[in-house]
Amino acid sequence: MPHVPRRIAEAVAVLASTLSMLAVAGCLPDDDPMDISTEPRSAENGLDDLSPSEAVDTVIDTLETEGSFHVTGTMDKGAAIDMTYVVGEGATGTIGDSADDSTPVELVSVDGRIYIAGDEQFLAQTVGEAAAETIGGKWVLLGEESAAQFDVLANGRRFAEALLNHSGGQARITGVRDVDGSPAVGLLFPDSGTTLWVAAEGDPVPLRLEKKGASGGTGVLRFTDVGADVELTVPADEDVVDAADLPEE
Numbered sequence: 001m002p003h004v005p006r007r008i009a010e011a012v013a014v015l016a017s018t019l020s021m022l023a024v025a026g027c028l029p030d031d032d033p034m035d036i037s038t039e040p041r042s043a044e045n046g047l048d049d050l051s052p053s054e055a056v057d058t059v060i061d062t063l064e065t066e067g068s069f070h071v072t073g074t075m076d077k078g079a080a081i082d083m084t085y086v087v088g089e090g091a092t093g094t095i096g097d098s099a100d101d102s103t104p105v106e107l108v109s110v111d112g113r114i115y116i117a118g119d120e121q122f123l124a125q126t127v128g129e130a131a132a133e134t135i136g137g138k139w140v141l142l143g144e145e146s147a148a149q150f151d152v153l154a155n156g157r158r159f160a161e162a163l164l165n166h167s168g169g170q171a172r173i174t175g176v177r178d179v180d181g182s183p184a185v186g187l188l189f190p191d192s193g194t195t196l197w198v199a200a201e202g203d204p205v206p207l208r209l210e211k212k213g214a215s216g217g218t219g220v221l222r223f224t225d226v227g228a229d230v231e232l233t234v235p236a237d238e239d240v241v242d243a244a245d246l247p248e249e
Helices: 006-019 052-066 120-127 129-135 144-148 156-165
Strands: 068-074 080-086 090-096 105-110 113-117 139-141 172-179 182-189 194-199 206-211 220-224 240-242
Touching (some): 052 068, 052 156, 052 172, 052 182, 052 194, 080 156, 113 144, 182 206
Parallel strands (some): 139 240
Antiparallel strands (some): 068 080, 068 220, 080 090, 090 105, 113 139, 172 182, 182 194, 194 206
16 A cells, blocks of 8 residues: 655654744844833733633634634745635645745645655656556545644644643743734743734734744744635546555555
């Protein structure tokens, strides 16, 4: 049977490392400025009145209620993610070796079925050179065992839980600050070095996560388009090859 794609497996490992190291954020690079006001005030939506664990649960529940969200950014080891999640349905987007990767791996997940596509080199690493020659520009439908290893990237609820619950330490809540022009509450994780900024007005949706010492654009994830209407499109049958039908190397 085909093994798990190496490039995606590496991206998953990087993501898991990032998710497990949440805490107080450090400075951002000069080419990615973040305007943070130092004038303290209270959150209009009451998020800063909750305990840290209650705040984390509230953010996760809010994302689930909103139904969809978009995550973009470059993780601390360079892997770039650009994914749109539809909670309870699946996800679609790309994962690259870096922000400049011109041939990122494409991923579509719908109802537990995960499809991946990439360039010739990616396919050779994924299914072997012989099998790659039979695929051309088609998508590969992963088997159940392989698909299970991508759950954090293909399931919106799992992604949010991994991001917020695998913190490696107790969170602290800051006062309200203006973050890139929007009032936000920071969830700080002192044991690891990351901050999650959450909207302080309206629904408490995540805005931005940044790793301590983020530089050159790495270590920053942004959340946008929360609650947007998203339609996940499954690749046409004629454009899909089932991994189970590919020859073994």
